[in-house]
Amino acid sequence: MTIPGKSQLKLLLVFYKSTLLFSIACGVMLGALNLQIFFVAFGFSFLSAGTVISLLYKEMSKQHEYYFYYNKGISKRTLILTCILANLAIGILLIIIGSYAKHS
Amino acid sequence: MQSILEIDSVMQSFDGRKILSDIYLKCETGDILGILGRNGSGKSILFGAMKGDHKFIRIDGEIYDKPFKTTGLVCYLPQHSFLLGHLTVTATVNMYLDGVGVDAFLDDELLGKLRDNKINSLSGGESRYLEIKLLLSMPSKFVLLDEPFNGVAPVMIDQLKTMITQHSATKGIILTDHDYNNVLDIANRYCLVYDGSIKHIETKNDLVRWQYLTVNSLD
Numbered sequence: 001m002t003i004p005g006k007s008q009l010k011l012l013l014v015f016y017k018s019t020l021l022f023s024i025a026c027g028v029m030l031g032a033l034n035l036q037i038f039f040v041a042f043g044f045s046f047l048s049a050g051t052v053i054s055l056l057y058k059e060m061s062k063q064h065e066y067y068f069y070y071n072k073g074i075s076k077r078t079l080i081l082t083c084i085l086a087n088l089a090i091g092i093l094l095i096i097i098g099s100y101a102k103h104s
Numbered sequence: 105m106q107s108i109l110e111i112d113s114v115m116q117s118f119d120g121r122k123i124l125s126d127i128y129l130k131c132e133t134g135d136i137l138g139i140l141g142r143n144g145s146g147k148s149i150l151f152g153a154m155k156g157d158h159k160f161i162r163i164d165g166e167i168y169d170k171p172f173k174t175t176g177l178v179c180y181l182p183q184h185s186f187l188l189g190h191l192t193v194t195a196t197v198n199m200y201l202d203g204v205g206v207d208a209f210l211d212d213e214l215l216g217k218l219r220d221n222k223i224n225s226l227s228g229g230e231s232r233y234l235e236i237k238l239l240l241s242m243p244s245k246f247v248l249l250d251e252p253f254n255g256v257a258p259v260m261i262d263q264l265k266t267m268i269t270q271h272s273a274t275k276g277i278i279l280t281d282h283d284y285n286n287v288l289d290i291a292n293r294y295c296l297v298y299d300g301s302i303k304h305i306e307t308k309n310d311l312v313r314w315q316y317l318t319v320n321s322l323d
Contacts, residue, residue, distance in 0.1 A: 007202045014188065014199070067186035070155075070172050071179045071239065072200065 011072055015079045016086055022057055023050030023087055027094075039098025047091025051084055107133045107245040109178070109276055110162040114153045116146060124149055125300035131246060131276040136268065138291030139280040140305070140316055145297040147280050148183070151250050154278065155180040163245065179244040183251050185231050189224030193234065196223060200238050209241060214260070228255040236264055240271040247271070249279035253286050265290045284311070 023046050030045035031038040058065070066076045114127040123146040131137045141147045154161065155178060161168050163177055171178045187196060193215060197206050210219050214233060218226060226234070232255060239247050249268075253261050268277055269290055281287050288294065294305040298314045311317040 007199070011199065014191075018188070018190070064182055064184045064186050065188055067180060067182050068188055071186075071242070073173055073175050075170065075173065 008072060008074055011069055011074055012079070012082050015069060016083055018062075019051075019054035019058065019083050022054035026050035026053060037098060037102065039094050039101065041098075043091040043094030043098060046094065047087045050091075051087045055080060055083060105133070107164050107276065108162075109154070109246045111154055112160045112162070114150060114160075116149050116153075122300045124153075124297070127302050129154070129278075129295075129302065131278050133245065133274065133276050134272055135276045135278075135293055136272045136291045137276070137278045138287035138294040139278065139297065140284055140287060140294065140311070141280070141297035142316060146300065147297050148250065150297060151180075151248055151278075151280065154178070154248055176243045177245055179239040179242050179247045181235055181239055181247070181249045181252060183254065185228070185235065187223045187231060187235060190222065192220055192222055193226070194219045196234070197238065201241060205241075209237070212237075214263075229257050229260050232256050233260055233264065237267060240267060240275070244275065246276045246278070249277065249281075251281050252279055253281050253283050261286060284316075 026049045027042035027046035030049070031042035034041055066079065069079055070076070109131045111127070111129050114124050114129075116122075116124040127150065129137075129150070139147055139150065155172065161171055163171060168174065168177065172180070191199070194206065194210065197209050197215075201209060210216055214230065215237070218230060218234075223231065223234075232252065236249065236252055239249075252264060252268075256264065265286065268279070271277065272292075279287060279291070288308070296303045296305050296311065296314050296316055298316070303310070303314050305311060305314075308317065312319055312321075
């Protein structure tokens with residue numbers, strides 16, 4: 001896997017930002033069910049259902065947008081992997097923060 | 105510098121029906137290669153193969169598994185708009201051209217008026233014009249245009265044809281469109297996808313011979 005250049009990183013960020021709406025919405029919905037463990041529930045939902053739903057939405061209604069990135073040398077696989085890894089990192093961080101806050 | 109794109113041994117079948125059979129295609133810098141074919145003849149599959157779905161793409165003698173991953177080789181215009189609706193025209197151009205020559209790019213009768221507009225507020229024709237101009241302005245050796253004139257007003261089609269012809273001096277361009285007259289106007293080589301194979305076309309009479317046109321449409 002080649003290391004993306006500055007312009008490609010910018011495009012990866014544009015793609016990632018476009019998936020955030022569904023991820024955050026999923027996180028808030030599950031988190032609101034139990035405010036005592038909001039961060040843990042938010043983080044878990046953000047990295048699981050949120051990721052799946054936002055990528056499914058892209059696949060079903062915005063599939064042609066992948067060519068926007070393709071023409072700049074970024075494959076669909078790279079975009080999806082970036083989204084999964086970023087959500088995983090943010091989700092795990094939120095779960096750790098939530099667990100720490102609950103026990104302190 | 106002269107470049108050559110070759111695609112070889114393209115084969116495809118669905119439910120036992122042969123769509124494409126052992127196709128070889130070559131495009132060089134300076135070529136505008138027009139590909140014609142009836143609906144369902146396999147043009148889109150052929151385009152997909154050229155953009156990297158196929159394993160036997162050779163550019164300047166080197167075989168590429170994923171040609172798009174190497175910057176400056178192949179750009180692809182799909183049938184439907186690929187631009188991101190939430191970005192403005194200027195932001196899109198900035199992103200695609202890496203900030204180089206953006207003002208010159210937007211110094212255009214049509215795009216100059218639209219520079220602050222969001223992509224999702226553009227008409228189909230405006231969006232198509234922007235996409236084609238962007239792809240032709242990129243430093244790629246080959247540009248694949250799938251139905252570039254679809255939904256575009258005649259006056260804009262003329263501008264696009266001029267633009268494509270100008271850029272063919274430094275690129276190889278392969279295009280397909282159902283409006284065959286526009287393809288025939290600008291292409292300097294033509295071929296027809298017929299019965300799973302490629303037929304090279306010299307005159308409009310060949311299009312009748314291979315049942316793409318009727319005799320009446322030659323009038």
